[in-house]
Amino acid sequence: MPEQKTYIVEHLDPELGPWSALEYRAIARETAGCNGVFMLSSLPEGFQVPEELKQESAFRAETRGVEDLYPEGKGKERVCLLDPAAEEDLNPDDKRDFDVFLFGGILGDDPPRDRTSELRKKGFTGRRLGPVQMTTDTAVRVTRMVVEEQYTLDMVPYLDHPELKFGEKESTEMPFRYVKGKDGKPIMPEGMVDLIKKDADKSIDDLF
Numbered sequence: 001m002p003e004q005k006t007y008i009v010e011h012l013d014p015e016l017g018p019w020s021a022l023e024y025r026a027i028a029r030e031t032a033g034c035n036g037v038f039m040l041s042s043l044p045e046g047f048q049v050p051e052e053l054k055q056e057s058a059f060r061a062e063t064r065g066v067e068d069l070y071p072e073g074k075g076k077e078r079v080c081l082l083d084p085a086a087e088e089d090l091n092p093d094d095k096r097d098f099d100v101f102l103f104g105g106i107l108g109d110d111p112p113r114d115r116t117s118e119l120r121k122k123g124f125t126g127r128r129l130g131p132v133q134m135t136t137d138t139a140v141r142v143t144r145m146v147v148e149e150q151y152t153l154d155m156v157p158y159l160d161h162p163e164l165k166f167g168e169k170e171s172t173e174m175p176f177r178y179v180k181g182k183d184g185k186p187i188m189p190e191g192m193v194d195l196i197k198k199d200a201d202k203s204i205d206d207l208f
């Protein structure tokens, strides 16, 4: 059984926007820290991968989809889909049973539209990370904590729906679950708070 785990995000959105680019870079960096591989699968032929992502050592770009990479009888049974609708929660023993952890490459939405069902239909074994929707990088972070560091899901320090304050009056509530960092703040990809602020300013400007 290979000790090195592979974390795959199957690209399901038509494009890779700035939010996803920051999330994927964070996943690539953190996965390198635990000697794993981070793969973005099902990329359209000729897809322009953001330069910052290409430079990350753990990162692999892949045009094949996860079904072609791990067909029935050739590794499919070692793939675990992280699925908010799965009946069983991920637990530290899953480290033994799975080599590949698969996530939907979907931006979080509120209320969630269950686009993970596109991967569920393909018949991979599913595991839930508790009942609250996480951002994709948080879902990968929590999976790594369970699989690599042997946390149980109830040991992970969470922050649900945190409010981000920008200056005196502006704030935005994020409708997701995050891991709480040592500073008590939600762990977010580098650059994400600035991007959220920029997006919030833009929507305020659009009102006028």
Ligand code: SAM
Residues within 6 Å of the ligand: 081, 082, 083, 084, 085, 102, 103, 104, 105, 106, 107, 108, 109, 111, 112, 113, 114, 115, 116, 117, 127, 128, 129, 130, 131, 132, 133, 134, 135, 136, 139
């Ligand atoms: N709104 C979503 C949907 O349509 O399914 C959830 C998207 S979430 C931002 C991206 C991915 O993170 C999901 O496809 C899933 O793999 C993983 N994920 C997020 N929260 C999860 C949870 N509570 N349990 C299991 N997987 C989760």
